[in-house]
Amino acid sequence: MTSLSYAGISELAEAVNGQRLHNSALDEFRVVKLDRRQFLKLTGVVGGGLMLASVAPRAHAQDSATFQPNGYLKIDSDGIQIFAKNPEIGQGVKTSLPMIVAEELDASWSDVQVLQAPIDTGTYGYQFAGGSMSIPTNYATLRNAGATARSLLIRAAANKWNVDKATLATQNSHVVDSASGRKLSYVELAGDAASLPMPSDGEVALKDPKQFRLLGTRLTGVDNEAIVKGEPLFGIDQSLPGLKYAVYQKCPAIGGTVSSANLADVKKMPGIVDAFVLEGNGNASELLPGVAIVANSTWEAMQAKKALRVEWDESDASKDNWEQASNEADRLRLENGQQQVVNQGDVDAALESSAGSASGFYKYHFVSHAPLEPQNCTASFKDGALVLWAPTQTPPQAIGSAARIVGVAPNKVTLNQMRCGGGFGRRLYNDFVCEAAAIAKHVGVPIKLQWTREDDIAYDLFRAGGFHQMDGSVDADGKITGWRDRFITFTADGNRPVTGGSLDASVFPNGLVPNMRVEQTSLKWTNRCAAWRAPGSNVFAFVVQSFLHELADAANRDHLEVLLEVLGEPRRLGRMHTGRASGVVKLAAEKAGWGRELPKGHGLGVAFYFSHQGYVAQVAEVGVGDPEGARQNRSGESVQQRKLYVHKITTATDVGPIVNLSGAENQVQGSVIDGLSTMMDLSVTFENGRVQETNFDRYRMLRMPSTPQVAVHFIDTGEFPPTGLGEPAFPPVAPAVCNAIFAASGHRVRTMPISEEGFYLA
Amino acid sequence: MEQVPDVLGYHKTVVSKIAHDMSLNLKVNGATHSLPEIDPQTPLLWVLRDTLGLVGTKYGCGISQCGACTVLLDGKSTKSCIFPVASVGDSEVTTIEGLASPSGELNALQKAWVDLDVAQCGYCQSGQIMAAESLLRTNPNPEDEEIDSAMASNICRCGTYLRIRQAVKTAAKQNLSDDMGGE
Ligand code: FES
Numbered sequence A: 001m002t003s004l005s006y007a008g009i010s011e012l013a014e015a016v017n018g019q020r021l022h023n024s025a026l027d028e029f030r031v032v033k034l035d036r037r038q039f040l041k042l043t044g045v046v047g048g049g050l051m052l053a054s055v056a057p058r059a060h061a062q063d064s065a066t067f068q069p070n071g072y073l074k075i076d077s078d079g080i081q082i083f084a085k086n087p088e089i090g091q092g093v094k095t096s097l098p099m100i101v102a103e104e105l106d107a108s109w110s111d112v113q114v115l116q117a118p119i120d121t122g123t124y125g126y127q128f129a130g131g132s133m134s135i136p137t138n139y140a141t142l143r144n145a146g147a148t149a150r151s152l153l154i155r156a157a158a159n160k161w162n163v164d165k166a167t168l169a170t171q172n173s174h175v176v177d178s179a180s181g182r183k184l185s186y187v188e189l190a191g192d193a194a195s196l197p198m199p200s201d202g203e204v205a206l207k208d209p210k211q212f213r214l215l216g217t218r219l220t221g222v223d224n225e226a227i228v229k230g231e232p233l234f235g236i237d238q239s240l241p242g243l244k245y246a247v248y249q250k251c252p253a254i255g256g257t258v259s260s261a262n263l264a265d266v267k268k269m270p271g272i273v274d275a276f277v278l279e280g281n282g283n284a285s286e287l288l289p290g291v292a293i294v295a296n297s298t299w300e301a302m303q304a305k306k307a308l309r310v311e312w313d314e315s316d317a318s319k320d321n322w323e324q325a326s327n328e329a330d331r332l333r334l335e336n337g338q339q340q341v342v343n344q345g346d347v348d349a350a351l352e353s354s355a356g357s358a359s360g361f362y363k364y365h366f367v368s369h370a371p372l373e374p375q376n377c378t379a380s381f382k383d384g385a386l387v388l389w390a391p392t393q394t395p396p397q398a399i400g401s402a403a404r405i406v407g408v409a410p411n412k413v414t415l416n417q418m419r420c421g422g423g424f425g426r427r428l429y430n431d432f433v434c435e436a437a438a439i440a441k442h443v444g445v446p447i448k449l450q451w452t453r454e455d456d457i458a459y460d461l462f463r464a465g466g467f468h469q470m471d472g473s474v475d476a477d478g479k480i481t482g483w484r485d486r487f488i489t490f491t492a493d494g495n496r497p498v499t500g501g502s503l504d505a506s507v508f509p510n511g512l513v514p515n516m517r518v519e520q521t522s523l524k525w526t527n528r529c530a531a532w533r534a535p536g537s538n539v540f541a542f543v544v545q546s547f548l549h550e551l552a553d554a555a556n557r558d559h560l561e562v563l564l565e566v567l568g569e570p571r572r573l574g575r576m577h578t579g580r581a582s583g584v585v586k587l588a589a590e591k592a593g594w595g596r597e598l599p600k601g602h603g604l605g606v607a608f609y610f611s612h613q614g615y616v617a618q619v620a621e622v623g624v625g626d627p628e629g630a631r632q633n634r635s636g637e638s639v640q641q642r643k644l645y646v647h648k649i650t651t652a653t654d655v656g657p658i659v660n661l662s663g664a665e666n667q668v669q670g671s672v673i674d675g676l677s678t679m680m681d682l683s684v685t686f687e688n689g690r691v692q693e694t695n696f697d698r699y700r701m702l703r704m705p706s707t708p709q710v711a712v713h714f715i716d717t718g719e720f721p722p723t724g725l726g727e728p729a730f731p732p733v734a735p736a737v738c739n740a741i742f743a744a745s746g747h748r749v750r751t752m753p754i755s756e757e758g759f760y761l762a
Numbered sequence B: 001m002e003q004v005p006d007v008l009g010y011h012k013t014v015v016s017k018i019a020h021d022m023s024l025n026l027k028v029n030g031a032t033h034s035l036p037e038i039d040p041q042t043p044l045l046w047v048l049r050d051t052l053g054l055v056g057t058k059y060g061c062g063i064s065q066c067g068a069c070t071v072l073l074d075g076k077s078t079k080s081c082i083f084p085v086a087s088v089g090d091s092e093v094t095t096i097e098g099l100a101s102p103s104g105e106l107n108a109l110q111k112a113w114v115d116l117d118v119a120q121c122g123y124c125q126s127g128q129i130m131a132a133e134s135l136l137r138t139n140p141n142p143e144d145e146e147i148d149s150a151m152a153s154n155i156c157r158c159g160t161y162l163r164i165r166q167a168v169k170t171a172a173k174q175n176l177s178d179d180m181g182g183e
């Protein structure tokens, strides 16, 4: 193999409307938003169909008393079961998606048992976790699924009692006849309901949201008890009779191939079952070349991996070097970019004739997803059929890729969806599934492939670093007149920027300032880059919301005032509604007490970002210590060390109506803490193609003592549908904190992680 | 022989071979396991997970940095990923599976974790709970700073620290009021 082709799921996380996923890698699996009639055609089976029973690994045998009008719920003598369609990666959908079904079904939550739905795109459409899309793309479907069942249950009771169904109501998993006081439980009605034809279009009535009893309340996660008891839930917890344990060593510089390896020595080590070379399949997001070791235990496999000596052919391997890229960017920022992605008005004229101006060179490092559960997959290949137990965010894609790897049709692959110990976008890619499939096929016994933490970071698909030379101007009234962003990013193919590393016309403040130009230049890069929580937004917010503050300061004006002025009158601007934007900005400012007298050394900073259809504003209150003396940073520069106290981050979020208040609050708090952790000290650097920081000793995440208070406020005006919350609260953290640092100390931070500029958390 | 069910209902058979001279006895959650021939340097983590099928204890880093593998050794929190099984000796190992009562009733920490809906992905949480358990056994009424420093060796990648802190406090309060009630 001479070149590295890389088919990622580049636009997955950004395809926010769920109409269609624009990417060849997903061709087989379109997300199609069905109207109700289509939905019923697809999922409705008259008489309570067998569809789920035929695919659910543990579905009970179908009998006449089983009511299963669609793939989302089943009612029989075992009670009410609701199936959670998408992978659970910590974003809470295993609870929130079934809540929507239960709401319209009018079931008591305590009567509901939630199960992970089988992976079956014929029944469910594309099943995945990404782009904060589970709620917006499934909300209508799930309401319909619950309401359809409810209407059939009502009809079953009406038939039984021989009354007009319009006189009946539902309550707490029962159909009630208030006239007579009679009631029947859904379980009692299941058999009758199963024999009814599907309701006609007009018959299924959705609730008025004012009648919601579950949605918007605080419910706890359906797996909570299993989690605190340590029950097997995650991919890594799987076990099978005769299971062997595998590890896989790839070239530390991506793209290298195996020349030779001391396989004979390795095979002699204790507990080793086999050791062999796998050729890659030419797709870097599927199977890279390497050496597989299969053992009787994880530990023996890991020990053998340490003793493995491989000679790599690195002629086509990555030579990526972060320092070189930084130096190159430092030179390129002075030149016009290769490409103009935005060009509004006459930015050059605006910059020349300004009353005030600001300039700055912003920079952010590469980071790793590092979900706490290292990649793993259990696979069994027998008689031409592959069974997988995979903690993946894109199970249908995992099936397609694994089928190619072992050379069977996709319908010969069964994937058991496992709870994921974190995702953040890492598990949108299924390289670990492909490796497990290839190893299982080779050895002919079931294996569990386990990546070490070092594998997980070194062979991540990274959030790309980037550089922005920012120049802007204000007029004599202090209004922004010019905004120029020279963006230097990375490209794998020499053409398209990497995922999460390209700007387009949706970038803030396009459309909100009169003269704006965004230029884009790409540096060649070999290591894999991919979607990372709030792709693009997670770095661009830092740059543009910090730079807006720089311009407000150049105009000697209050940042909040300028931000609200820039957002302007409530209107639609592309996908963004500026009124909703101003709404969260005002609420965050009010709740944080913007403008109040602050203790000495404290500062408030504000930032807003719109991403994944969500509007989030944050105000950070920080304190900055005095310079404590200079130390070298990662880049070898000598910088003053300063203590940073992040006292509180006040957030205001508008994602429409909240589905699960507990989960939503957790997502916001978690995103803020993730945002702070990432901006403070996270960085992966590359030398000779090799990642330098591969475990938590050098990739240092935020811990409890540094956790700030996080206040969470939501806005729901009742006019907009619900959207997702796995990502939108992440992007505003870094600019809010950096703007607060400036307010507290006069130091403008332009590098992430900000430890590069000497800041560390108290 | 011991039957350990996994998520799919398969049963993993744990063979208790007492034959080779390197066999070890390991006390876990009140039961004594005779381990088959095993490399005495094997970290306790992998013995728990692969040999005994106690998979609640998690692997996160393998170098004592993340706390996902935290268990109690005679009540004291210990990183099982770097702790050789042979060094356990006569000590009592308690894992997350050993916290609930034999009838399955959750202890105060587990209950607080469930009620306050602490988990996001949940992967770190058994280690977090074990670290908190170790803290409360020595300091039943910790201050915030004491909680923070006791929990500082556990990473939550999802950022649930605020709820973890709250859950530790809630459980501590519950334990104290239970004790008072019992007098
Ligand atoms: S796995 Fe033991 S501390 Fe991370």
Ligand code: FES
Binding pocket: A090, A372, A421, A422, B119, B120, B121, B122, B123, B124, B125, B155, B156, B157, B158, B159, B160
């Ligand atoms: S809940 Fe995901 S790592 Fe803590």
